[in-house]
Amino acid sequence: MITLFDVPASVPGKSWSPNSWKARLSLNYKGIPYKTEWIEYPEIAPVLEKHGIPPSKTKPDGTPGYTVPAILDVDDETGAVKAKVSESFLIAKYLDEAYPGTPKLLPSDKAAEEEQKKLNEELLSYFFPMPVTLCADSLPLLNNGSQDHFTRARAADFYAFHKAEKLEDIPLTPEYRAELWDKAKESFDAFDAKLKDREGKHSGEWYEGGQLTFADFVLGAYLIWILKVWGEESREWKDVKQWNDGRWATIVQRLGPYIIDA
Ligand SMILES: N[C@@H](CCC(=O)N[C@@H](CS)C(=O)NCC(=O)O)C(=O)O
Known part of the structure; x- marks a missing residue:
């Protein structure tokens, strides 16, 4: 199952970040089951690093920039990690490749x-x-x-x-x-x-x-x-x-x- 890392807020449904919503909408549209792991901002870097999820950018000071949304895709039967992805566009690309039977997110052109x-x-x-x-x-x-x-x-x-x-x-x-x-x-x-x-x-x-x-x-x-x-x-x-x-x-x-x- 996919775990989606997101930052909570006191809004209905907890998810508010526009970046995370891009991944959430993508998963919901494809009908792929997932669970959310809620983390606070200071935890984004250590938690993603712990899972080996790559940063989505390099910060102006040259250090890695870890961001949500990020996903971990784990095979429920074997426990094998199938993918570690961050950045909403890259997540969309991964979902199109890894779940070919679901509606496509990105244009073929x-x-x-x-x-x-x-x-x-x-x-x-x-x-x-x-x-x-x-x-x-x-x-x-x-x-x-x-x-x-x-x-x-x-x-x-x-x-x-x-x-x-x-x-x-x-x-x-x-x-x-x-x-x-x-x-x-x-x-x-x-x-x-x-x-x-x-x-x-x-x-x-x-x-x-x-x-x-x-x-x-x-x-x-x-x-x-x-x-x-x-x-x-x-x-x-x-x-x-x-x-x-x-x-x-x-x-x-x-x-x-x-x-x-x-
Ligand atoms: N281009 C990225 C942007 C991701 C992004 O900036 N996410 C924000 C959350 S709204 C973040 O995690 N920021 C980390 C921080 O501020 O330290 C995407 O589309 O996923």
Whole structure:
């Protein structure tokens, strides 16, 4: 059985991280049984290292960067470890190869696959600056064991923009939030234009046209983060839901059958 490593938060179903949701949606779509092992941020590196799961990146200081989602695939009968994978795109690739009888996540066209890899790497930057407020509002929902790591790690990610050591040091006054929200709306408009352009070339309801693929999970996972942290009744979701002719709410609705908590 597959073990999915994820970081919990006090949200319905515990899973909130958009990165982890990409793997969760992939597993749910394929109907592959799995269990979740919940770990706190400071445990990600030691736990993954202990299992021999490789890091997903090299940090700016040259040290290995361990991240969730990560999976361990173990043969239930023999106990043999079949795979150790981290990084949501690589997990999708592994699942397609190792579970050929299940619906494919990645397009067979190599250029399209490469484009989805890039989309996965760049998505948060497309939606900038909303990830700043989303991270700040995710922070109090994390367990105590994760908060200090998360606030420093994410403030470091946004350092060029806010020059803050911790997320709490970013002065998110109502006025500044409103300013960031206007910019967030612009980023959604820009992404909507990109999707409209694709729709002119690929007919169908999904990113690749007629076929649901990993890219839909990349986008969906980001929207699930909004929903998990701010909630369906929040002012934020009420706005996002109606932006761009309801595109974002429609994506969540279409992915509904695969939004299954742990
Ligand atoms: N490109 C990676 C990104 C994974 C990632 O950044 N995960 C975050 C969780 S939201 C993480 O584990 N960060 C570790 C840390 O902040 O130390 C993927 O798609 O899996």
